[in-house]
Amino acid sequence: QVQLQESGPGLVKPSETLSLTCTVSGGSIRSYYWSWIRQPPGRGLEYIGYIYYSGSTNYNPSLKSRVTISVDTSKNQFSLKLSSVTTADTAVYYCARAPASGAFDYWGQGTLVTVSS
Amino acid sequence: EIVLTQSPGTVSLSPGERATLSCRASQSVSSSYLAWYQQKPGQAPRLLIYGASSRAPGIPDRFSGSGSGTDFTLTISRLEPEDFAVYYCQQYDSSPLTFGGGTKVEIK
Numbered sequence: 279q280v281q282l283q284e285s286g287p288g289l290v291k292p293s294e295t296l297s298l299t300c301t302v303s304g305g306s307i308r309s310y311y312w313s314w315i316r317q318p319p320g321r322g323l324e325y326i327g328y329i330y331y332s333g334s335t336n337y338n339p340s341l342k343s344r345v346t347i348s349v350d351t352s353k354n355q356f357s358l359k360l361s362s363v364t365t366a367d368t369a370v371y372y373c374a375r376a377p378a379s380g381a382f383d384y385w386g387q388g389t390l391v392t393v394s395s
Numbered sequence: 396e397i398v399l400t401q402s403p404g405t406v407s408l409s410p411g412e413r414a415t416l417s418c419r420a421s422q423s424v425s426s427s428y429l430a431w432y433q434q435k436p437g438q439a440p441r442l443l444i445y446g447a448s449s450r451a452p453g454i455p456d457r458f459s460g461s462g463s464g465t466d467f468t469l470t471i472s473r474l475e476p477e478d479f480a481v482y483y484c485q486q487y488d489s490s491p492l493t494f495g496g497g498t499k500v501e502i503k
Contacts, residue, residue, distance in 0.1 A: 313492075323440065323483055323494040338491040339396075372439055381430035381487055383451065385439035 280305040282373050282386035290367075290393050296360040300373030300386055307331050307349065311376045312356045314347060316369040317388070324369075328376070329356055363393045397422055397486050399495035407503040414471040416498045418484035423464045428488035431460055431469045434497075435480045443482075444469065474500070 286298035300312070313328040327337035329347045337345050341360070349356040360367060370390050374382040398421040408414055418429070427447035432440035442451040444460035447467055457472040471478055479502050484495040 322496050323485075325492040325494065328492075336490055340491075376487070379426075379428065379487070381442055381445040381451075381485065382432075382440070383442050383445075385441075388439050 280375065280384045282375065282384055284371060284373050284386045284389040286389065286391070288390060288392060290363055290391060291395055292364055292393055293362055296358070296363050296367060296371075296391055296393075298358045298371055298373075298389065298391070300356050300358075302354045302356075302375070307351055307354045307356070309378075311378065311380075312347075312349065313374045313376060313382065314358045315372045315374055315382070316367075317372070318366075318369045326358065326360075326371075365393050367391070368393045396491055397424065397489055397493050399484050399486060399493055401482075401484060401495035401498045403498060404496070405499045405501060407501050408474055409503045410474050410476055412474050414469075414474055414478075414500055416469040416471075416482055416500075418462075418467040418469070418495050420465045420467070420486060424467075424486045424488045426488065427463055428486055429460075429462070429467050430485045430487065431458075432483045432485065433478075433480050434483065440483060471500075 281303045283301045290296045308331045311328045314326040329335045344361045346359040370388040372388045373386040375384040400419045402417045429447045431444040434440040448460045481497045481499045
């Protein structure tokens with residue numbers, strides 16, 4: 279059974295960089311698309327971006343200038359960096375898997391990141 | 396960007412009743428690359444339907460999806476107590492991937 283687990287700081291200061299890692303277990307990171315999705319408290323879901331195991335990426339234009347997603351196939355991990363954060367970036371951040379041309383079939387449990395001084 | 400509009404925002408129903416949730420796209424979603432997710436408080440979304448009408452593994456057959464183009468529907472034939480949750484549609488036809496705003500199915 280594939281499992282995804284987010285990890286990283288739960289508190290980030292304004293203007294700093296948010297960094298999260300998603301560890302994939304129970305399956306290979308190869309041949310799938312790996313995404314980050316966030317959900318502000320009490321609100322809906324927002325797609326941040328994805329990376330293919332080969333390293334190709336796609337980002338939401340609304341966040342593209344601040345987002346970097348990378349992958350480490352040797353560790354079965356992929357990571358998110360979001361720079362210059364503000365309080366508007368406070369959200370639960372999820373990592374998720376999608377097959378090619380597919381929906382998100384596996385999700386991490388989510389991690390709350392609060393942006394506050 | 397494809398904007399997905401879900402309606403109603405909230406629906407109040409009793410266990411055993413039928414729920415019909417709508418998802419309308421601002422432009423055609425080709426190849427029916429439309430999914431539905433269920434989310435309960437404090438949990439990650441769970442994939443219910445992909446390809447507009449295919450149930451994900453382990454999803455009960457009381458959940459069904461239909462539609463094409465710009466109009467899609469999720470139907471729950473007979474609500475069970477565990478079905479009261481928020482439901483989101485999502486298109487994976489074009490970038491950026493987008494989600495609808497959600498429909499909350501609450502107990503009447």
